Amino acid sequence: MLTFCPTCANVLMVRKDAGGNVRYACQSCPYTYFIDKEITKVIRVHKKEVDDVLGGEDTWKNAQRTENSESLAVRPALVRPMQRVSPALW
Numbered sequence: 001m002l003t004f005c006p007t008c009a010n011v012l013m014v015r016k017d018a019g020g021n022v023r024y025a026c027q028s029c030p031y032t033y034f035i036d037k038e039i040t041k042v043i044r045v046h047k048k049e050v051d052d053v054l055g056g057e058d059t060w061k062n063a064q065r066t067e068n069s070e071s072l073a074v075r076p077a078l079v080r081p082m083q084r085v086s087p088a089l090w
Contacts (some may be wrong), residue, residue: 005026005031007031008029008031010028012026013027014035
């Protein structure tokens with residue numbers, strides 16, 4: 001959780017002073033706020049639904065398949081040509 005300085009709106013940093021007390025201190029101005037109790041905040045993270053980048057199962061139905069010999073116990077590979085755009089052209 002970020003806390004901001006009410007004077008100059010910069011981010012406050014957590015610092016320990018010589019007496020071992022913990023405080024928020026601004027790096028730009030002399031503002032300090034002494035922390036006298038534990039500060040906690042619980043943030044619940046929800047997973048987003050991921051979009052299928054390659055188009056889903058229907059895209060691969062008509063894709064070309066490689067032929068494997070019987071000695072290999074692997075599934076055939078699916079091949080689908082895709083257009084690649086160079087980032088230099090953006």
